[in-house]
Amino acid sequence: MEKVLSRNFHHAQPLDLATYRAGGGYDSLQSIFGRDREEMVNELRASGLRGCGGAGFSTGLKWSFLAKDAPRPVYLVINLDESEPGSCKDRQVLYRDPHTIVEGVLASAYIIGADKAFVFVRGEYKVGAAKLEKAVQEARDAGLLGDNILGSGFSLDIDVHLSAGRYICGEETALLNALEGYRANPRSKPPFPAVKGLWGQPTIVNNMETVCHVPSIMHKGAQWFQGQGQNGGSGTHLFQVSGPVKNPGVFELPMGVTARELIYDHAGGLLDGRKLIAFQPGGSSTPFMTPDQLDTPMHFDAVAKIGSRLGTGGVIIMDDTICPLKYTRNLIEFYARESCGFCTPCRDGLPYLVHLFDKFELGTATAADHQTILELCGLIGPNTHCALAPGAVMPVQSALQLFDDEFKKHIAAKGCSYS
Amino acid sequence: MSLTEHEIEHLREHIEHYPEKRAGAIYCLYYVQDKYGYIPRASLDEVSELTDLSPTQLDELITFYTLLRRRPVGRRLIRICDSISCYTRGSEQVLAAAKEASGVEFGQISKDGAVTVLPSICLGLCDRAPAGLVDDSEDLGELTPEKIRDLICSY
Ligand SMILES: NC(=O)C1=CN([C@@H]2O[C@H](COP(=O)(O)OP(=O)(O)OC[C@H]3O[C@@H](n4cnc5c(N)ncnc54)[C@H](O)[C@@H]3O)[C@@H](O)[C@H]2O)C=CC1
Ligand SMILES: Cc1cc2nc3c(=O)[nH]c(=O)nc-3n(C[C@H](O)[C@H](O)[C@H](O)COP(=O)(O)O)c2cc1C
Ligand code: SF4
Ligand code: FES
Numbered sequence: 001m002e003k004v005l006s007r008n009f010h011h012a013q014p015l016d017l018a019t020y021r022a023g024g025g026y027d028s029l030q031s032i033f034g035r036d037r038e039e040m041v042n043e044l045r046a047s048g049l050r051g052c053g054g055a056g057f058s059t060g061l062k063w064s065f066l067a068k069d070a071p072r073p074v075y076l077v078i079n080l081d082e083s084e085p086g087s088c089k090d091r092q093v094l095y096r097d098p099h100t101i102v103e104g105v106l107a108s109a110y111i112i113g114a115d116k117a118f119v120f121v122r123g124e125y126k127v128g129a130a131k132l133e134k135a136v137q138e139a140r141d142a143g144l145l146g147d148n149i150l151g152s153g154f155s156l157d158i159d160v161h162l163s164a165g166r167y168i169c170g171e172e173t174a175l176l177n178a179l180e181g182y183r184a185n186p187r188s189k190p191p192f193p194a195v196k197g198l199w200g201q202p203t204i205v206n207n208m209e210t211v212c213h214v215p216s217i218m219h220k221g222a223q224w225f226q227g228q229g230q231n232g233g234s235g236t237h238l239f240q241v242s243g244p245v246k247n248p249g250v251f252e253l254p255m256g257v258t259a260r261e262l263i264y265d266h267a268g269g270l271l272d273g274r275k276l277i278a279f280q281p282g283g284s285s286t287p288f289m290t291p292d293q294l295d296t297p298m299h300f301d302a303v304a305k306i307g308s309r310l311g312t313g314g315v316i317i318m319d320d321t322i323c324p325l326k327y328t329r330n331l332i333e334f335y336a337r338e339s340c341g342f343c344t345p346c347r348d349g350l351p352y353l354v355h356l357f358d359k360f361e362l363g364t365a366t367a368a369d370h371q372t373i374l375e376l377c378g379l380i381g382p383n384t385h386c387a388l389a390p391g392a393v394m395p396v397q398s399a400l401q402l403f404d405d406e407f408k409k410h411i412a413a414k415g416c417s418y419s
Numbered sequence: 420m421s422l423t424e425h426e427i428e429h430l431r432e433h434i435e436h437y438p439e440k441r442a443g444a445i446y447c448l449y450y451v452q453d454k455y456g457y458i459p460r461a462s463l464d465e466v467s468e469l470t471d472l473s474p475t476q477l478d479e480l481i482t483f484y485t486l487l488r489r490r491p492v493g494r495r496l497i498r499i500c501d502s503i504s505c506y507t508r509g510s511e512q513v514l515a516a517a518k519e520a521s522g523v524e525f526g527q528i529s530k531d532g533a534v535t536v537l538p539s540i541c542l543g544l545c546d547r548a549p550a551g552l553v554d555d556s557e558d559l560g561e562l563t564p565e566k567i568r569d570l571i572c573s574y
Contacts, residue, residue, distance in 0.1 A: 083541055126556055
């Protein structure tokens with residue numbers, strides 16, 4: 001496996017343009033400029049690249065939804081809002097190798113024929129946004145951005161937008177509202193942004209990591225990319241492991257590496273004396289996996305097959321020192337607080353779930369409360385305006401199944417037996 | 420309290436590169452906040468004039484987006500993550516120690532004006548849990564109650 005996204009991470013400082021180019025940076029443009037756009041989108045589809053923002057939608061397929069005679073301007077919007085607990089991959093590239101982002105945006109914009117690109121960066125990554133801005137300026141000065149780039153007839157500028165906070169801004173249509181200067185409430189889909197997006201224009205929204213894979217796929221080919229994965233996965237991915245492990249971190253590994261290799265070989269296994277109870281494979285909105293599923297390949301289809309989601313590939317560990325109910329309560333509280341307030345099941349339902357979990361903690365819960373949690377999840381999940389609330393409910397439903405005995409113990413013992 | 424001619428010109432230029440003026444509102448509000456530490460009432464009128472949004476419409480944005488504020492904070496603003504990865508590594512204790520060291524409730528300014536402590540959603544520093552951020556620019560990682568107490572006392 002060749003490192004792609006983290007290939008420059010061994011440098012102490014982000015590379016300036018000259019050093020980045022000396023290492024082969026921006027060479028991919030030679031394989032892209034002048035080539036047929038449709039052919040490139042087909043190659044991307046064949047490569048198996050899937051959205052790294054969490055939903056895993058085929059990138060080539062999404063790009064093919066852009067109508068050939070799409071009304072101008074067409075926008076490319078990069079989602080760098082990364083706020084899903086357990087996810088910390090995009091930050092690494094932003095802070096350590098911003099030219100990789102500029103190259104990925106430029107390559108992708110050329111292929112879809114975008115007139116302008118926006119990079120939407122969460123406000124807490126202000127320092128990283130300044131590093132990216134500096135890389136963009138270097139690229140402008142060198143004629144890699146601007147009018148008629150390298151004589152190709154293609155023109156593009158990149159606008160780095162610093163967001164003002166809130167998790168919901170990462171939902172792609174909420175993000176578009178935020179960019180336009182509205183509150184970040186999601187829009188109805190369809191129409192998908194590819195048809196009607198920023199200022200009503202056709203817009204492709206992609207996660208930062210997704211576009212950073214594009215240059216090397218175009219340069220080295222779809223087959224090369226597939227060969228980078230293993231056990232049925234394509235390409236590499238920036239996996240993350242956090243929680244009570246010895247070596248938490250961000251690791252670029254083949255898509256399809258097993259959860260066991262990731263957690264034990266790369267993240268060093270659990271802290272001494274701790275036992276693995278469960279883990280979330282791809283951020284806080286993903287259903288739990290259990291130790292008997294450690295040999296599952298970490299790629300979208302394999303993780304979906306066992307009833308969870310690969311999400312962002314940010315693995316979070318639950319060990320035997322934390323009460324599974326307390327752990328789950330922390331997840332729901334996050335989503336309750338971050339609800340944008342637009343629809344009732346999410347705005348009112350999630351805080352009520354938190355309240356019910358508190359009863360277990362306080363020792364006032366009854367079997368009826370257990371049943372209410374179950375029913376409430378079923379009512380919230382399918383009835384909301386965006387995927388935030390379903391994402392909040394999924395791990396709760398999974399906890400209800402896995403930790404059924406813990407709920408009962410809390411009722412019987414009138415409280416929590418964990419310290 | 421008002422923006423200089425030069426500053427207004429800078430903001431106007433920024434707004435111009437969007438098809439609609441209101442898209443520049445967040446940039447303008449951040450600009451004012453960076454200058455004063457918060458967004459005072461008088462600035463709302465100025466930004467209103469630049470963006471064609473009423474002060475109420477601007478307030479709608481400020482009350483929605485968590486990083487914008489209408490009230491001053493301490494000289495250092497410390498955010499401490501309370502989301503799951505940090506929670507499994509002891510953020511509750513870190514937050515409690517930070518509150519105690521500041522001597523006031525979360526969101527309030529400490530008596531000497533030095534700090535404001537705020538719980539935060541995941542900061543993208545999960546690999547360094549429990550994590551925090553000072554003035555939205557300085558990362559804190561592998562926090563302990565002792566470390567945060569010492570840090571706050573040093574300000
Ligand atoms: N990275 C992070 O920090 C976070 C990631 N997530 C992830 O977000 C995911 C949910 O995201 P959504 O955008 O709601 O998923 P989605 O499945 O609706 O869409 C995924 C992508 O495919 C596109 N798409 C899907 N069907 C399409 C069609 N028929 N035509 C054109 N485009 C189409 C969408 O526009 C979008 O860009 C969750 O799976 C979760 O893992 C959630 C929270 C935070
Ligand atoms: C509540 C919510 C928050 C999201 N936050 C992010 C985010 O921070 N970063 C991201 O790339 N995608 C996020 N997504 C997914 C986006 O809506 C969208 O699917 C993604 O940006 C598309 O890019 P991709 O196809 O390259 O993954 C979020 C989705 C939801 C429902
Ligand atoms: S599900 Fe929640 S976050 Fe999504 S639109 Fe409804 S209230 Fe807003
Ligand atoms: S969960 Fe604390 S920084 Fe991500």
